[in-house]
Amino acid sequence: MGVHVGEHVISLDMKEDGASLNFVSHAHSDHTGGVKKGNAILCSSITRDLIEARIKFRLNLAEKPKSVELISSGHMLGSSQLYVEMEDGTSLVYTGDYQMQRSPAAEKIEVRSADILIMDSTYPFPNVTFEEKEEVMTSIQHYISKKRGTGSVLFGAYSMGKAQELIRICNDIGISPIVDSSIEKISRIYSRHGVELDFRPSAVEERIDRDYFEADAWIVSMGRLDKVRRMVSESGRRIFTAVATGFARSRRFSTDVQFAMSDHADFRQAIEYLEICNPKQIYTRGSESAVFAKNLRSFGYNAMELRPDIGLNRFIETYA
Numbered sequence: 001m002g003v004h005v006g007e008h009v010i011s012l013d014m015k016e017d018g019a020s021l022n023f024v025s026h027a028h029s030d031h032t033g034g035v036k037k038g039n040a041i042l043c044s045s046i047t048r049d050l051i052e053a054r055i056k057f058r059l060n061l062a063e064k065p066k067s068v069e070l071i072s073s074g075h076m077l078g079s080s081q082l083y084v085e086m087e088d089g090t091s092l093v094y095t096g097d098y099q100m101q102r103s104p105a106a107e108k109i110e111v112r113s114a115d116i117l118i119m120d121s122t123y124p125f126p127n128v129t130f131e132e133k134e135e136v137m138t139s140i141q142h143y144i145s146k147k148r149g150t151g152s153v154l155f156g157a158y159s160m161g162k163a164q165e166l167i168r169i170c171n172d173i174g175i176s177p178i179v180d181s182s183i184e185k186i187s188r189i190y191s192r193h194g195v196e197l198d199f200r201p202s203a204v205e206e207r208i209d210r211d212y213f214e215a216d217a218w219i220v221s222m223g224r225l226d227k228v229r230r231m232v233s234e235s236g237r238r239i240f241t242a243v244a245t246g247f248a249r250s251r252r253f254s255t256d257v258q259f260a261m262s263d264h265a266d267f268r269q270a271i272e273y274l275e276i277c278n279p280k281q282i283y284t285r286g287s288e289s290a291v292f293a294k295n296l297r298s299f300g301y302n303a304m305e306l307r308p309d310i311g312l313n314r315f316i317e318t319y320a
Helices: 045-052 133-147 162-171 181-192 222-234 267-277 289-298 312-319
Strands: 003-005 008-012 021-023 040-042 068-072 080-085 091-094 116-120 152-157 217-221 239-244 257-259 281-285 303-305
Touching: 003 080, 008 080, 045 181, 116 267, 133 152, 133 162, 133 239, 133 257, 152 162, 152 222, 162 181, 162 217, 162 239, 181 217, 217 222, 222 239, 267 289, 281 289, 289 303
Parallel strands: 008 021, 021 040, 091 116, 116 281, 152 217, 152 239, 239 257, 281 303
Antiparallel strands: 003 008, 068 080, 080 091
8 A cells, every 4th residue: 555656666665566665654664574585675764773673675765756654653762654745746655553652772763744544543432541651750760769778670572673772771770781692782883873781791691790680670572571580580689570561451461560652653643643643535554444433533533443444545546
């Protein structure tokens, strides 16, 4: 389901037959379906570097058509929205994943007015809201500070994006957390692109340096949480497990504490975005797109689910 721009068809975060350019909004693996060896992709240079940290070939960055711009989505470092000026003067924005609240480890979102908006639908329900990110960050810092005298706080986190936010949160209270090798690799790319991160690497998949057992905070990939918990506990150090994710609003994790800190927009943030963008037509995209469109309509917005079985151009022709 691509966007036709002059002689190009631009795919949106997915593989699409016939696409001449592949837009990749950010480096999380569920949005890199259009990345293939030899393909020309549209993304930020930061997103390219982060993707290349996971794959075994170099990416070819395409030259942007004159009518296309990439603007920050605020979701994670390097994440972008696609902004297009059509030949008839109609403007279109595809948000990809976005958030209106400022991340401690990413650029601030830019919101532009547009005629047509294709919008992420991760959190489609009006009753699901997140606290201000600054408040959640302060709660995390208070928890670490409270526990540091009696043990270590061990966070399980996604290695790209959330882990770097947690490092910054620890740094702001004078703590340099221990991180595993996968988080170290991504964090060094963040540092190279101007996000200062102070951390101590540990190859926990092999062994843990005994000098690290007394650390105040650990941040490891989610799949290594239980292993590191056992290893540190066996050293005699008391360990407190934690996660920080928006899904803490809807599910219970097997950790001592969980913080609802999301890098996605909730419904309230979506409305904030819409008030600035002021689109004439909204198309919702994602697993909850039908629900999101219905709820937006109940708030008076002209919203429709962008179904994968109907080409985007047919929607735009209907709008025009």
